[in-house]
Amino acid sequence: MSDVAQNQFNIREYIRENLFPHFMCPGCGHGIALRALLNAVHDLGIDKNQLAIVSGIGCSGRVGAYIDANTFHTTHGRPLAFATGLKLARPDLEVIVITGDGDCLAIGGNHLIHACRRNLNLTCLMLNNEVYGMTGGQVSPTTSADRFTTTTQYGNHEPIFDACKLAEGAGAGFVGREMTLQTPALRDLIKEAIAHDGFSFIEVLSDCTEIFGRKNDMGESAEMVLAQKADFRSVSYGTEIGETFKPRGMKTGVLLRDDRPEYAMAYKRHNEKKLKQ
Amino acid sequence: MSTRQNLQNLQGNHACALAAIHAGCRFYAGYPITPSSEIAETMSAELPKVDGLFIQMEDEIASMGAIIGASAGGAKVMTATSGPGFSLKQENLGYAALTEIPSVIVNVMRGGPSTGMPTRPAQGDIMQARWGTHGDHPTIALTPWSVEEVYAETIRAFNLAELLRTPVIILFDEVIGHLVETVDLARFENPDITDRKWADGKIEGFRPYADPGDGVPAMARPGDGRRVHTTGLSHGEDGFPTQDAELVAQFMARLLGKIETHRKEIERVDIRSCDDADVVIVAYGITARAAYRAVETLRQRGVKAGLFRPVTLWPFPEDAFKKVAERARLVLVPEMNAGQLILEIERLVSGKTRVAGVNLYFGDPITPQQIVETAEAELKQ
Ligand SMILES: Cc1ncc(C[n+]2csc(CCOP(=O)(O)OP(=O)(O)O)c2C)c(N)n1
Numbered sequence: 220m221s222d223v224a225q226n227q228f229n230i231r232e233y234i235r236e237n238l239f240p241h242f243m244c245p246g247c248g249h250g251i252a253l254r255a256l257l258n259a260v261h262d263l264g265i266d267k268n269q270l271a272i273v274s275g276i277g278c279s280g281r282v283g284a285y286i287d288a289n290t291f292h293t294t295h296g297r298p299l300a301f302a303t304g305l306k307l308a309r310p311d312l313e314v315i316v317i318t319g320d321g322d323c324l325a326i327g328g329n330h331l332i333h334a335c336r337r338n339l340n341l342t343c344l345m346l347n348n349e350v351y352g353m354t355g356g357q358v359s360p361t362t363s364a365d366r367f368t369t370t371t372q373y374g375n376h377e378p379i380f381d382a383c384k385l386a387e388g389a390g391a392g393f394v395g396r397e398m399t400l401q402t403p404a405l406r407d408l409i410k411e412a413i414a415h416d417g418f419s420f421i422e423v424l425s426d427c428t429e430i431f432g433r434k435n436d437m438g439e440s441a442e443m444v445l446a447q448k449a450d451f452r453s454v455s456y457g458t459e460i461g462e463t464f465k466p467r468g469m470k471t472g473v474l475l476r477d478d479r480p481e482y483a484m485a486y487k488r489h490n491e492k493k494l495k496q
Numbered sequence: 497m498s499t500r501q502n503l504q505n506l507q508g509n510h511a512c513a514l515a516a517i518h519a520g521c522r523f524y525a526g527y528p529i530t531p532s533s534e535i536a537e538t539m540s541a542e543l544p545k546v547d548g549l550f551i552q553m554e555d556e557i558a559s560m561g562a563i564i565g566a567s568a569g570g571a572k573v574m575t576a577t578s579g580p581g582f583s584l585k586q587e588n589l590g591y592a593a594l595t596e597i598p599s600v601i602v603n604v605m606r607g608g609p610s611t612g613m614p615t616r617p618a619q620g621d622i623m624q625a626r627w628g629t630h631g632d633h634p635t636i637a638l639t640p641w642s643v644e645e646v647y648a649e650t651i652r653a654f655n656l657a658e659l660l661r662t663p664v665i666i667l668f669d670e671v672i673g674h675l676v677e678t679v680d681l682a683r684f685e686n687p688d689i690t691d692r693k694w695a696d697g698k699i700e701g702f703r704p705y706a707d708p709g710d711g712v713p714a715m716a717r718p719g720d721g722r723r724v725h726t727t728g729l730s731h732g733e734d735g736f737p738t739q740d741a742e743l744v745a746q747f748m749a750r751l752l753g754k755i756e757t758h759r760k761e762i763e764r765v766d767i768r769s770c771d772d773a774d775v776v777i778v779a780y781g782i783t784a785r786a787a788y789r790a791v792e793t794l795r796q797r798g799v800k801a802g803l804f805r806p807v808t809l810w811p812f813p814e815d816a817f818k819k820v821a822e823r824a825r826l827v828l829v830p831e832m833n834a835g836q837l838i839l840e841i842e843r844l845v846s847g848k849t850r851v852a853g854v855n856l857y858f859g860d861p862i863t864p865q866q867i868v869e870t871a872e873a874e875l876k877q
């Protein structure tokens with residue numbers, strides 16, 4: 220790890236500028252999350268040759284390609300499975316997963332549960348924009364009540380769920396949530412997550428300005444980001460019985476930290492002990 | 497050659513796992529399913545002894561994802577399954593084919609479709625092995641007929657996967673998987689092992705998918721400073737997504753072409769008594785054993801029969817087959833499915849020779865008698 224104060228973060232050192240112009244819509248929250256991640260990588264002094272980014276399919280998944288590192292754009296919902304193999308085979312790599320709300324909670328939900336349970340030293344950033352951005356704005360497992368999407372033409376009638384609670388329940392070593400509005404806080408949270416020795420899950424409250432925002436008359440990107448602030452409540456569940464869970468009214472920051480044994484280390488120690496017997 | 501022997505009684509599944517480790521496999525991810533589970537069980541016991549990693553994943557999709565990830569990191573990898581699990585692996589199998597990540601996938605075939613007959617043999621997945629994942633893709637599938645050949649072909653599967661940067665499928669059936677036979681492991685003491693070609697030399701301007709001439713680019717090892725991009729999107733030589741028709745055409749020509757240009761290394765056939773054969777029986781896996789017995793019986797009865805056994809099922813050894821089929825009056829294709837390889841055989845003889853199937857796929861292996869009877873009936877027509 221290098222001396223943090225010595226060099227200023229310059230995003231150009233961490234991105235593939237040759238791929239520009241990038242695909243993201245103006246004001247897309249995923250870009251803000253990307254910057255926060257790279258800033259965290261910089262602050263931690265991670266060598267980009269040793270950095271592996273594993274992403275799924277979606278706008279969130281395509282963000283990975285812009286990072287000047289070893290990048291793997293895998294299949295829809297499966298980046299955690301892929302990352303599990305990569306990290307086990309190459310513990311020397313810093314493996315960070317970038318996924319979306321659809322990628323991680325719908326098609327990939329099972330992999331999330333078991334990645335949390337195993338507690339392998341991975342960092343998972345779920346960019347939650349409440350929608351399937353890439354495929355044109357369909358409803359996702361985190362779309363709020365009554366929101367319009369291309370597959371909830373009369374407003375969303377389906378209940379949603381809290382991914383962080385799921386991660387906590389399934390045993391993740393580190394769980395946190397932050398909004399793209401709070402970029403420095405997001406950067407710091409990501410730093411803590413990467414530094415944690417175990418499975419770290421971060422829900423990033425992102426925004427799909429162009430599709431979700433437009434469909435719901437949520438204004439321009441700046442207004443959408445500010446709306447995060449208006450919606451923000453320090454405690455959103457567990458205080459009152461019967462209080463409805465709202466995706467935009469959730470607790471942020473570090474939600475859980477548990478130093479239980481990391482999977483790969485525990486596996487190795489266990490087998491060494493048993494094989495000696 | 498040494499005359500020393502090392503005779504072991506091994507089950508097919510067991511042999512597959514041991515051979516994998518022998519070939520250098522150090523990462524296995526799987527999900528239990530009959531009749532393949534003994535492969536995972538053996539790996540779970542043996543891999544930790546050689547500093548390898550075994551992991552039981554949450555499903556077959558994850559297992560396939562995990563082995564691709566581990567292979568991308570540099571490990572030799574395998575997963576094993578049966579019908580329902582093989583179906584689940586297809587999407588990631590296509591990903592491995594497109595991104596050219598070496599991997600070995602075993603399918604111990606059981607009765608299907610759906611849950612079918614979990615403890616009964618079948619050969620109903622051979623077309624799925626060829627075409628199961630979407631889009632045009634290279635396929636290599638090997639079909640051993642004995643426990644000893646399971647051992648040999650598993651080693652070869654790893655070598656081909658590494659040589660050609662592609663997934664290789666090993667197909668056998670419940671009978672071979674659970675059969676116990678004596679294998680002389682001395683034969684495998686010093687097997688030829690192919691290791692992956694890793695990129696070296698200049699990092700600047702490295703193009704991860706440029707054709708070095710043989711169609712198989714050297715792979716960049718994460719951490720080597722090359723920082724390449726790997727994607728399931730169609731990509732150009734630089735690894736980044738493209739929809740440029742010319743670049744995609746170039747890429748696909750190399751991807752599919754590398755199999756064609758390496759047929760010599762990939763193809764293995766076992767041809768018996770075909771020189772003068774009027775009846776050529778084309779069979780693979782356990783069915784080929786019944787077919788070989790049928791050949792002997794037919795010969796005793798005065799019918800000049802021969803066996804053509806494609807150990808490499810895909811790509812189908814076309815030239816070798818055409819040669820033996822040329823002089824035959826009848827080509828018989830017994831298989832434990834409703835007629836799959838026979839389609840390929842019909843295509844290859846293109847009406848010049850009579851082709852007939854023996855299709856029994858109700859849970860029992862095909863017997864020599866059933867093949868003999870069909871041959872005799874067909875010859876009368
Ligand atoms: C197996 C499979 N099913 C469906 C798709 C189509 N698809 C691509 S991205 C996507 C949803 C992405 O949503 P999310 O994960 O929330 O990412 P976002 O685009 O919102 O960042 C879907 C359904 C696919 N690529 N693969």
Ligand code: SF4
Nearest residue numbers: 244247278352427428
């Ligand atoms: S569609 Fe939505 S999520 Fe995708 S880039 Fe545009 S704003 Fe971002």
Ligand SMILES: [Mg+2]
Nearest residue numbers: 319320348350
């Ligand atoms: Mg989304």
